[in-house]
Amino acid sequence: MATPRKEKPAETPGYWPTTKMAELFELTARRIQQLTQDGVLKTHDTPAGRRYNVGEATKDYIKYLRTQLDRKASAQNDKLETDKLQAEVDIKSAKARVAELQLAELEGTMHRAEDVEAITTDLVFNIRSMLMAMPGRLAVDTAELASPAETSARIQEEVNEILLSLSQYHYDPEEYKKRVKDRQGWAMIEDDEQAE
Incomplete structure (x- = not known):
């Protein structure tokens, strides 16, 4: 006796298998299965087996x-907000640092290179003028001296005077403060305040 042939159950209208859903959503069958495992898509028992309700699955997908788009947008907004806050912190930190440097400059505990250069240049010109004046001062004195030893002693005396003058040079914080105020235009403001 021949075994009766099983007929393939008819497909239920509106219910599709995994492969057709994958084609509809332009995904792989594996991705459709993953979405089902994650609870995004649901299958239903039909005479042909487990199938997806096309309308329901489309809405759920x-x-x-x-939801994914909203999460990404939220994450991007959070990153933008974080970046904005970090930028504000950086700006405020930079402004605070500038204020600290300006205060240190006004207090004379820090000097700009240009101020140090200007003061040093003044000192060098002062030394230069003393050295340039030395031959004129020594010409008459050394002409009257009788021996090279006396001439050498007189020149040594003049050099020692210049060196003594240089050794008495001292750091004047007020000079630096004055330069800072002049550069910043604060000297005029203080003069105006004192005049009132």
């Missing part, structure tokens, strides 16, 4: 995509 669209809802899932919107």
Whole structure:
């Protein structure tokens, strides 16, 4: 006796298998299965087996995509907000640092290179003028001296005077403060305040 042939159950209208859903959503069958395991898509028992309700699955997948998009947008907004806050912190820190440097400059505990250069240049010109004046001062004195030893002693005396003058040079914080105020235009403001 021949065994009766099983007929393939008819497909239920509106219910599709995994492969057709994958084609509809332009995904792989594996991705459809993963979405089902994650609870995004649901299958239903039909005479042909487990199938997806096309309308329901489409709505659920669209809802899932919107949720993913919202999460990404929220994450981007959070990153933008974090970046904005970090930029504000950086700006405020930089402004505070500039204020600290300006205060240190006004207090005379820090000097700009240009101020040090200007003061040093003044000192060098002062030394230069003393050295340039030395031959004129020594010409008459050394002409009257009788021996090279006396001439050498007189020149040594003049050099020692210049060196003594240089050794008495001292750091004047007020000179630096004056330069800072002049550069910043604060000297005029203080003069105006004192005049009132």
